[in-house]
Amino acid sequence: MKKGILKQIKSSWVLYLMLFPALLYFSIFHVVPLIGMKLAFQDYRIIGDNVWVGWKHFKILFSSPAFLDVLKNTIIISVMKIVFFFPIPIILSLLINEVRVGKFRKYVQSIVYLPHFLSWVVIAGIWIAFLNPEDGGVNVIRSFFNMPSLDFMTSKDHIRWVLVFQEIWRSAGWDSIIYLAAILKISPSLYEAAKIDGASKIQQMRYITLPSLTSTIMTVFILNLGFFMNAGFDQVFNMMNTSVISVIDILDTYVYRIGLLNGQYAYATAASLFKGVIGVILILSTHFISKRFTGKGVW
Amino acid sequence: MMNKLKKLSVSTIIIYSILFLISLTVLVPLLHLLAMSLSDPLKVHKLSGLGIIPEGFSLINYKILLSNPLIIKSIFNTLLITIVGTAVNLLLTAMTAYVLARTKFPGRNFVMIFLIVIMVFEPGLIPEYLLVKNLGLLDTYASLILYKTINIFYLFIMMRFFEDVPESILEAARMDGAGHFRIFTKIMLPLSKPALATMGLFYGVYHWNEYFRATIYLTDTGKWPLQLVLRQFVVERDNTSLLGAQNFLSYDQIATLDFASLQAGTIIISVVPLLLIYPLILKYYAKGAFEGGVKD
Numbered sequence: 001m002k003k004g005i006l007k008q009i010k011s012s013w014v015l016y017l018m019l020f021p022a023l024l025y026f027s028i029f030h031v032v033p034l035i036g037m038k039l040a041f042q043d044y045r046i047i048g049d050n051v052w053v054g055w056k057h058f059k060i061l062f063s064s065p066a067f068l069d070v071l072k073n074t075i076i077i078s079v080m081k082i083v084f085f086f087p088i089p090i091i092l093s094l095l096i097n098e099v100r101v102g103k104f105r106k107y108v109q110s111i112v113y114l115p116h117f118l119s120w121v122v123i124a125g126i127w128i129a130f131l132n133p134e135d136g137g138v139n140v141i142r143s144f145f146n147m148p149s150l151d152f153m154t155s156k157d158h159i160r161w162v163l164v165f166q167e168i169w170r171s172a173g174w175d176s177i178i179y180l181a182a183i184l185k186i187s188p189s190l191y192e193a194a195k196i197d198g199a200s201k202i203q204q205m206r207y208i209t210l211p212s213l214t215s216t217i218m219t220v221f222i223l224n225l226g227f228f229m230n231a232g233f234d235q236v237f238n239m240m241n242t243s244v245i246s247v248i249d250i251l252d253t254y255v256y257r258i259g260l261l262n263g264q265y266a267y268a269t270a271a272s273l274f275k276g277v278i279g280v281i282l283i284l285s286t287h288f289i290s291k292r293f294t295g296k297g298v299w
Numbered sequence: 300m301m302n303k304l305k306k307l308s309v310s311t312i313i314i315y316s317i318l319f320l321i322s323l324t325v326l327v328p329l330l331h332l333l334a335m336s337l338s339d340p341l342k343v344h345k346l347s348g349l350g351i352i353p354e355g356f357s358l359i360n361y362k363i364l365l366s367n368p369l370i371i372k373s374i375f376n377t378l379l380i381t382i383v384g385t386a387v388n389l390l391l392t393a394m395t396a397y398v399l400a401r402t403k404f405p406g407r408n409f410v411m412i413f414l415i416v417i418m419v420f421e422p423g424l425i426p427e428y429l430l431v432k433n434l435g436l437l438d439t440y441a442s443l444i445l446y447k448t449i450n451i452f453y454l455f456i457m458m459r460f461f462e463d464v465p466e467s468i469l470e471a472a473r474m475d476g477a478g479h480f481r482i483f484t485k486i487m488l489p490l491s492k493p494a495l496a497t498m499g500l501f502y503g504v505y506h507w508n509e510y511f512r513a514t515i516y517l518t519d520t521g522k523w524p525l526q527l528v529l530r531q532f533v534v535e536r537d538n539t540s541l542l543g544a545q546n547f548l549s550y551d552q553i554a555t556l557d558f559a560s561l562q563a564g565t566i567i568i569s570v571v572p573l574l575l576i577y578p579l580i581l582k583y584y585a586k587g588a589f590e591g592g593v594k595d
Contacts, residue, residue: 005405012404014479019410022395025448029430030417036426092321098314110581111322117573117580119508121526125533125566129335129559130328132348137331140348169324177588201310234511238534252424259425260515272423283419 040270050266057270067254067271074250077160077231082224084164088172090217093179094205112173124238127166128153154243163235163248175220182216183209219294226286229279251275327351329570336360336564340557360564363556369520369528370565376440377524381506384444388502389495391449396457397483401469418451424515431516442516443509443524453501456587460494461487497587500580507573525569533562 009016040057042050061067092112099105115123130137133151142149152158190208199207233252240248249257251271259268291297330351338346339355346354364370399410436442464487472482488495510526517523531537538558573580 008405012402015398015402015404018394018398018479018483021391022449023410023413025391025445026413026417029427029445029448030422033422033426033430034417034420036429037423039426039429095314095318098311099318104315104318108318108322109585110577111325113581113585114325114577117504117508117577118570119510119526121508121510121530121534122566122570125529125562126328126332128533129332129563130348132559135346135348137328137348173325174588177585237511238530255424256515260428265425265429269423269425272425276421276423279421280419 037269037273037276039266040273042266044265053266057267058274060267061270061274069246070249070251070254073248074229074231077163077236077248077250078228080160080164081167081232082221082228085167085172086221086224088168089175090179090213092172093176093183094209096176096180097183097209098201109173112176114173115170116174118170120234120238123166123170123235127162127239131162153239153241156244156247159239159244159248163232163239166235166239167232178220179213179216182213186212215294219290219296222286222290222294226283227279228282229275332563332566335557335560336567338557338560340555340560343557343560359556360560361568364561364564364568369523370525370568372521373523373525373528374568376522377507377526380440380443380509380524381503383440384506385499385502387444387448388450388453389499392454392457392498392502393488393491393495394483395449396454396461397487398479399454400458400461401464401487402479414451414454428515436516438517438519438522440522443506443512446512447505450502450505453498457494457498460491460497464490493583494587496579497583500576500584501587503576504573504580504584529565529569532565 039050041052041054043053043056044050096105096108099108118126131139131152133139133149138152139149150158152162186209191204194204194208229251231250231252233250236248236250236253237256240253252275255268255272255275258264258271287297327349331346331349334351334353335343335346337353337356337358337360339353339357340359342354398404399407431437431442436445468486468490469482472486477485508526509524510530513524513527514530517527
């Protein structure tokens with residue numbers, strides 16, 4: 001028996017050789033920094049070994065109003081995005097599905113997918129120009145309706161909504177793909193039967209399309225929860241300015257600033273480990289919940 | 300018949316109008332920036348915030364931007380990182396995916412579990428930065444190429460693509476005495492061109508748009524990718540990009556330049572290459588995502 005396995009291993013040497021680069025890569029660039037997270041329990045030393053300090057950084061974190069604000073912002077922005085972004089791709093897919101003219105459908109799809117492929121820097125640039133208080137497109141529209149000009153980018157009352165709308169602008173089109181794919185799988189005979197019974201378009205949407213999408217909607221919703229603590233680092237990073245930092249600073253931007261800009265490596269690692277642990281708990285629970293209810297997990 | 304047509308068209312017109320308006324929210328901001336960058340700097344103030352037709356016509360913004368050594372160098376850097384990075388990504392992802400998807404060997408389950416564990420446990424930013432620093436990779440192109448060289452999500456998608464190649468073809472090759480490496484290069488890769496194109500676009504778009512790792516790893520502006528220069532100019536509002544103008548413009552002329560139009564031009568420069576390959580993206584990338592959805 002043992003000899004058999006040894007023989008198998010020997011005859012598979014080419015396969016191990018082919019796997020080697022990937023395993024080496026993951027060991028160095030993934031496992032090493034993962035172990036490096038132990039820095040959260042240490043004080044960083046430029047010369048000599050780091051010193052173990054136990055929970056010190058976590059105690060400071062949780063008594064720091066700055067950190068608690070950042071945590072609050074992360075949760076608020078994530079909840080806003082789930083509530084106000086999540087339904088939009090579903091609605092969009094229902095609308096696109098009603099388009100029977102091939103050319104128009106293609107046009108709409110290629111345009112609404114486009115923002116997904118733009119970098120966050122470009123997206124921020126486009127929005128900064130469009131929200132410009134002097135002559136930006138949005139304020140041109142506002143002045144048409146006799147509304148005063150607004151500087152959205154520096155307004156604490158508006159900036160989180162800007163993030164939500166920007167997310168919709170960027171991702172609603174692309175995210176509608178998964179629902180469109182699910183709609184295509186619905187048997188056409190259902191619609192034909194409904195038409196014979198005299199069901200209107202709206203009724204068909206309400207009683208056939210939407211119920212058929214339930215499991216897809218569930219899956220996407222659960223998977224999104226797994227990334228709850230992210231709240232969109234790249235977006236916030238590029239939309240950030242000193243006027244609104246207090247309301248949109250999230251965990252990841254905080255770690256970047258405290259750690260890499262201020263050089264408080266250990267303290268920032270503690271914040272990032274806290275976020276990571278919650279993230280892992282969320283991903284694992286959503287995986288098992290999703291597997292249980294829809295038979296499909298995160299992996 | 301008449302009645303039916305009429306009834307159809309009311310709801311249809313509403314839906315088509317809504318979708319058309321949505322498409323305008325994407326098109327107008329982009330076309331506005333294009334119009335701004337092509338406008339005459341002395342007339343651009345007349346361009347409405349929703350205007351999509353240039354006021355006057357001038358290529359001066361592009362002449363200035365494309366004579367700026369920082370921008371030229373950054374375009375070269377981005378191309379280099381994107382091409383080399385994507386090639387390395389593709390080779391390693393495909394090779395690993397082939398071994399995991401189509402062969403049997405002792406320890407396969409262990410490797411799969413290792414990958415899933417790695418996917419769930421992401422290291423934090425600081426240890427990643429310290430690793431790159433300790434390896435002496437700060438201020439190197441390699442630091443950007445080596446970040447997510449194998450994206451595990453993409454690896455799993457690639458495995459699914461490879462699973463679709465009929466077993467009979469591989470079996471025939473094995474009968475002919477071909478080894479694994481030969482089967483991988485001579486059969487698997489040629490048969491998976493659409494999958495490789497999809498994967499190449501996944502990685503390529505990522506590299507083209509990447510700016511954050513460059514922000515933290517590169518202090519040498521000569522190695523900066525285009526996105527970072529763009530960020531410096533548009534998000535951080537740092538106007539060093541104007542320096543390129545001094546070559547062929549007098550100071551009076553520089554004073555007349557419109558900063559916002561230059562920003563718009565930079566955005567357009569970084570978006571155009573993406574638009575050029577956008578038909579390919581729709582063909583492979585979007586189709587891959589669409590089929591991924593159908594298959595599940």
